[in-house]
Amino acid sequence: MIRLLSLCWLLLLPLSAQAAIDAYEFSSEQNEERFQQLTGELRCPKCQNQNIADSDAPLAADLRREVHRMVEAGESDNSIIDFMVTRYGEFVLYRPRLNETTWLLWYGPFVLLGIGALVIVLISRNRRQRQVAASASATSEGSRQNGYQPSEGLSPEEAERLNQLLQRDKDQ
Structure with a gap:
């Protein structure tokens, strides 16, 4: 009986590891580092407690693609962050900017x-x-x-x- 339960458990174990892994091509190692840093700093608007690098939400995947596109287009980190804040609000920043509302x-x-x-x-x-x-x-x-x-x-x-x-x- 214990063997049967163990076998069932082992068969179900791979189902929990179905997270999608994005594979992006970068033109330089510097762009890849910037991408990793930006996706680590931006919060997923849907998950609310995960950054977009770690989130499995479809919205986070869209945001990673957008960040990748903007990094490869040569946009600065500030312009990428400004774009995300304009679109999703200050909530997407783990470290909100210092202003009169914060x-x-x-x-x-x-x-x-x-x-x-x-x-x-x-x-x-x-x-x-x-x-x-x-x-x-x-x-x-x-x-x-x-x-x-x-x-x-x-x-x-x-x-x-x-x-x-x-x-x-x-x-x-």
Whole structure:
């Protein structure tokens, strides 16, 4: 039984490797390198998470043919990219250009990182102030038992009123 299942599995295995391989003729090795670089940088509009070099979508095959044609025609990389962006939008670029519509994409992570650092600093400062206040209150707890000493600039009447309030709060 296991042999039969293994045989079936081996017979079905080649079906998963039916990806079409494009064979393009290049006039120079430099053109081939440019083609590989451009197809690696351009995103497939249909697949959305693959570049056109790796995608098996028919649209990606059309885009590879178009890039090949333009590379062989001697067009610059920028003109090829501009053509693709004009036709399919900024989405086809894995690294979008910096302009007024993409500044948040480029600088947003740094802004969020700065805000996060600021929040951490404020939280740690707040905790430190609470610890100082807690230690001061623990120190003043001992002075409550003996009566408050007006060392913080309080008049004797204010100190007496404070002692009464603290005593009433302690009794409750």
